[in-house]
Amino acid sequence: MINYIIQVVLFQVLFVAVYDFFLSKETFFNKNRWYLLSTALLSFVLPLFKISTVQKAVPQEYYTLLPEVVLSPQKVIEAAVWYQSINYLDVLFWSGCILFLIVFSVKLERIIRLVLRYGTTRKDNYKLILLPKETKAFSFFNYIFLGNDIPSQKREKIIQHELVHSEEKHTIDLLFFEFLKIVMWFNPMVYVYQNRISLVHEYISDAVASKSDKKENYINHLLADIFQVEHISFINQFYKHSLIKKRIIMMTKTQSKKVRQLKYLLLIPLLGSMILYTACSSEEVKMNKVEKQPVTVYKSEDGKIVKKPSTGYQSKYLDLFLGKELPNTKEYSIDELTEEEKGEYLALLNGFNKEGMPQLNIRVFEAENGRKMVAFDFMGKNENQEKTNYQDSEEVPFSMMDKVPTFPGCVEGDKTCFNRSLQEFVQENFDTSIANGLGLDSGKKRLYVRFKIDKKGNVTDIKVRAPHPTLKLHVEELAQKLPQMQPGEKDGKIVATGFVLPITFNVE
Structure with a gap:
């Protein structure tokens, strides 16, 4: 599990680095949004991705x-x-999850309380909540919250801006990262991702809202006053002082040329290297629990593996293969056996390979119904094979x-x-x-x-x-x-x- 978490964090660092160095300065805002969302998900999937052909x-x-x-x-x-x-690590992990769940619940309760306390005014495609004696402006899904002290001439632009957040479902993006913060509160990259996508949301809304007026006028609205900010990480805020400068720079930036979209092709070698890394990693294979069953004896007849009735065998974790040739099914390494299978294999190996007895190499192959079978390979019996394999x-x-x-x-x-x-x-x-x-x-x-x-x-x-x-x-x-x-x-x-x-x- 620890190896998995390390890989997730490592992949997220690489994805964000590519975004910061190559994509963040471009005006392909919607593509950048989906880049951040998809790579955040991919970082959890890639460590589970194995390619058998690479491993072979x-x-x-x-x-x-x-x-x-x-x-x-x-x-x-x-x-x-x-x-x-x-287990203090488990206690620490679950304590963090519970703490961040409580923090999230408190923030959500604040929004619900605002709706219930001040009521809503239903509009065509959104619901407006006016906050008395406030200059805050933010949105949550199709709820737009406006401070009553915001001048009426500024409200229309703010509503246009927040409507873009509502229509584009930006709140879902922020809630996704909020849930990640609950289960991976210790991962700093989740916070980095949420910060990056919040800024992209503002770029998208600014690009749409500023089309109905001159950009100079829209920018003046941003700079005209200092407004209050609601400190809730999963709402879209119109006025957030730390982002206003970046938003203005991006609005005055020349539209990126379409050829620059080729930068997204950087994902191909990056994903390829990540898949190759996970495919060749030494993380142990997850194994299913096995149970003891009556031993099935397999033999090789005319090149085919057939079952033979078995008597006198106790129930075992491993079945048995008897034949001059080894089976042609998948062979398992020691690391791929469960603890029970390893114990049985170990006892069998130690029982045969004693002083004065012919040395045996006991190998494990795939049987039927998820079972495995042991086969005896007499060492040194075939000198030509030995030279071929080890010379x-x-x-x-x-x-x-x-x-x-x-x-x-x-x-x-x-x-x-x-x-x-x-x-x-x-x-x-x-x-x-x-x-x-x-x-x-x-x-x-x-x-x-x-x-x-x-x-x-x-x-x-x-x-x-x-x-x-x-x-x-x-x-x-x-x-x-x-x-x-x-x-x-x-x-x-x-x-x-x-x-x-x-x-x-x-x-x-």
Whole structure:
């Protein structure tokens, strides 16, 4: 969620920057209005946009799932008192939403109170509310509010101006950003957007209202007196001192040439780069909850995958594929499995890959009805396939190496010592006490650390999937402390390899 919010803010900054530098000085006011509205919406949609073809174009990376590190209950969190179990970020977020909802409600109540208190005079296409002893002038939908102390000769121009706001439904634009301020009160770009579109609204109304008279006369009406201002962000105000200078500059500006509309084409490369960024981002995939079901066994017959009746299997999260050839359905990476599926996959992998047993690569493929199935790939069985896949690669799977990376203090290429040393390092450096006060539910928790050991033996490309951002940061720092190792080898060449390390602990 945090990654999503950061992307939304980043995209809004880029959209506003393009507007300020290239579009704000042009007289295409209606186009600028729709630019601001559409890009504000796009910034929320783009982070959700994924292109599978782009993702498939990224070179395949090989990661080996290491034995799970289980932290002893004695080292795990003690029962937290009530104030330690509160998620203060959630409290802060919802408190802000409630506060801004109250502020919005108070402003709306002020407008309703004005209507009920002073009554309305129904006109052809608007309703007029006269405010006694006031010089304010503003509109809200088709309600136009005029101070009774405004000279009668100025009222007609003000009403013409405010009628444009009413007919163009400018209030809807402002209310849209007002609602965004409630749910994203912490995002400064929402306020920037609202300020920009308020000014565009005034440009639009000025352009229409000034056509019925000389622009000089219209400008003189703006400058003649100092009027009061109503401090409500979602109404269109005729007199707003901070905007009058900009409005006058824009009214006296020469009409922009139509060729300048080509500037809007800047959106194409900007949107393309944003889509490419989100498509290739490493944000974890949202997964549906799975349930245990009786295991379905799949086999390959004449190039087709068929179901076979299964007996003797308990209900599992994963189905089973048995066959000499691997299935031709979609293959899933470890990160694409749910927590339940990962646990089952991990137990299966650790059960087979023991000392003295043939090394298996257990892979996960798409089955039917949203289920996934495991398939056994015997490593090294097909030498030609091995050469095809890994001969020219700088990154090789752990199980395909001639000599695996060596942890400091271990005998060169000792896989058992590597796994044991890695587990001991985590047990000594993982501070389970930091989970106090994170608001996690009690019970077993699991996180995953993905990293590579490059050709120099350094630990790189660290990525963590954890149940809380604080735990994620802590584990990233832990992985960065891993010592430099002796890199692995394949066919006499030094190569890199990737790992996924599961860590399990209990929250009580």
